[in-house]
Amino acid sequence: MGDLRAASTPALALLVAHGVPHTVHEYEIEAPSGPEAHRGARVAYGAAAAAALGVPPERLYKTLVIALEGGSATDGELALAVLPSSAELSERAAAAALGAKRATLASTEAVQRATGSVPGGVSPIGTRRAMRTLIDASAEGHAEILVSAGRRGLSVSLAPRDLLAICEGIFASLITR
Helix, strand or coil, X not given: CCCHHHCCCHHHHHHHHCCCCCEEEECCCCCCCCHHHHCCCCCCHHHHHHHHHCCCHHXXXXXXXXXXXXXXXXXXXXXXXXXXXXXXXXXXXXXXXXXXCEEEXXXXXXXXXXXXXXCCCXXXXXXXXXXXXXXXXXXXXXXXXXEEEEECCEEEEECHHHHHHHHCCEEECCECC
């Protein structure tokens, strides 16, 4: 279980307050340097984070903020999609799972306003604004997965069912095949 000292983000504070078993992991990813930096090379963040954490990429999950339109969704409603870091979100599947006609990735400004975090550090736990949460069904195949703890370089591992409960989420197939 994470300790109170590590409850440095709203996500970790919420896990501690609810007694959810978890482990906190800190890591660093080196930015490109030399010719790569000059050429504008970007880090494949999910793969780099998994390597830095020493976990298989399929156990590291990213959190995307999506904007919904139409159907049972209020236009502009935001929701969270949690899926393996190496996978691509099927916006169509996410929209269908939430009863919306369309889902698109939210703008950086909307992400920061709704979550209190910057992209790359968004946790599905303890966001500033409550949002409906989808967790890719692949999570059910793991005893533990890792998600962001609310800032870049900080992750938390926990059981998928515990994540589902704390987020009041639903499992759904979200990956583009």
